[in-house]
Amino acid sequence: MNAPATITTVHPVAARRVGLTLAAAGAVLFSAKAILAKFQYRYGVDALEVLTLRMLLSLPLFIALGIHESRRPGRIPMTRRDLGLIVVLGVLGYYLSSLFDFWGLEYVPVSLERLILFLNPTFVLLIGVFAFHRRVARREWIALAVSYAGVALVFVENLRVQGDHILFGSGLVLLAALSYALYLAMSGQLISRVGPLRLVAYAMCVSTAATVIHYLLLRDPARLLDLPPPVYGLALINAIFCTFLPVTFTMGAVARLGAGTAAQLSVLGPVSLVFLGAWLLGEKITAVQLIGTAVVLGGVLLLTRPAANSVPVQVEKATGGR
Template identity: 75%
Template sequence: MTPSHDPASRRIGLALAAAGAILFSAKAILAKLQYRYGIDALDVMALRMGLSLPLFALLGWRETRRARGGGQALSRRELGLIVVLGVLGYYASSLFDFWGLEYVPVSLERLILFLNPTFVLLLGVFAFGRKVARKEWVAMAVSYAGVALVMAENLRVEGEHVLLGSALVLMAAFCYALYLAMSGQLIQRVGSLRLVAYAMMVSTAATLLHYALARDFAPLLQLPWQVYGLAAANAVFCTFLPVTFTMAAVARLGAGTAAQLSVLGPVSLVFLGGWVLGEAITVTQVLGTAVVLGGVLILTRPGANSVPIPRS
């Protein structure tokens, strides 16, 4: 869809992109609050996915009806790829992410996840033979230097468990980058909302299967009401709404502008983590965050990573 040039539509798009970035990042805040009630990453993930399932099922039903109207039936190969993407992008990535949040502050978690464009860039280089301009390599190096700076500061403030948590969140970022790299052509064929809805349903099935194999469901139904309230907020406001907000913003602004506004996520968490959770905010953390955001902005701007690939 061509981005709108209407000023009112663009203002709405900017507001939707900003809200989507902040709400999606806030899932880390809600997970941290749930951990205070003695549950772990798998509990948080099962509640989040289970409560968001009806919303994504409804979205998938609506998008499927639209697609059938256009004669766009999915092939077996496409259905198989959707299963792979759902397990990889929303099950594995979310599991590593919530697990890592047990050990790292939310500001560092979001900063590491924000390295997704660098992973997509590296996958393009090593898996697809894409060419990258020198300034993109410099931007990537700057991004990782910023993360290293923030991680070193958190090691000083939080302790050595930050290393384990950072490694887990880095795995989450890598899994999601694989999802992005593999989903490009499928998005054009299936549609972004339809693909997200299907992938989230697959992820929910994988999560619930994991939970059934690992533990009994009974304790999950006997938690304090505050846990369910936080899980419902996570499912609706930090999972379903950010997806729909972001897609609506892309339709109005284009993918490049919407991606640049995602920097509000890490910035908001630096201060939300301090305000809501009482996490330490230091000058070094703020400086490192600014360095990372600067590098990633270069990688996500229109025209980045666009060095032509020589034709054989």
């Protein structure tokens, strides 16, 4: 993952407070989608139905966002290569990743799901090493080791308490994390050309199309119209408050705080899920899980500190591979 050049900017106090609030709210809301999925599963729906409803209900919002962003003055026209990359990114980042995530949630508690997904920064770093020949500082390797040690602690504890299905569910969530890491690793150059909000809006439209095609190949579309009413209400909350709003909140936070500070505040997501899962779903919190969560967050904080990326990236190799 390429480290952007550091630019020192003085942010007004009020703008900084708004940015901190947006970043924190975005992290918590995005993580809460796992809680809503767990509630929906109680009504007999599965991962594909949860994902399809989420994507269809959020689609009008992302279409409106895409139209708004495309009409901004000074936008660079997109090339065929840009459009092709958006299709790939939409399939990787919001179709496959979400599908594996919701499928895995059928088998694992939300606390473990969020910790595994929180390995995204480490996957992006490793992709940079093997695909883009990025050099990694010693502190980054230490952060990787700490993060994986924390996940291992929580994984072993859940395996002991809940049984072998944790293996399958954790594997699915791990695939979700890897898919999203590929999306992040491939999107850097495109974001600078297309813009973050326009890229997200277009990618979500592609992901919705892929999800709907998947559903139509496997299911009767009439099934989506015959689900229990609470499923639709939960899906609408998921689409607005755990999909669309977190995306826009995070972009607003980046504009006010910079990417580094906004990324560090994302640690609030998995922390909130540990307690939300216990409160709303009755999931047990053990001492080992709390220790593992603290270890993972410590590793991610090491990774997201500006000083962690101390080895310069060879720009010609990193950008040439994309």
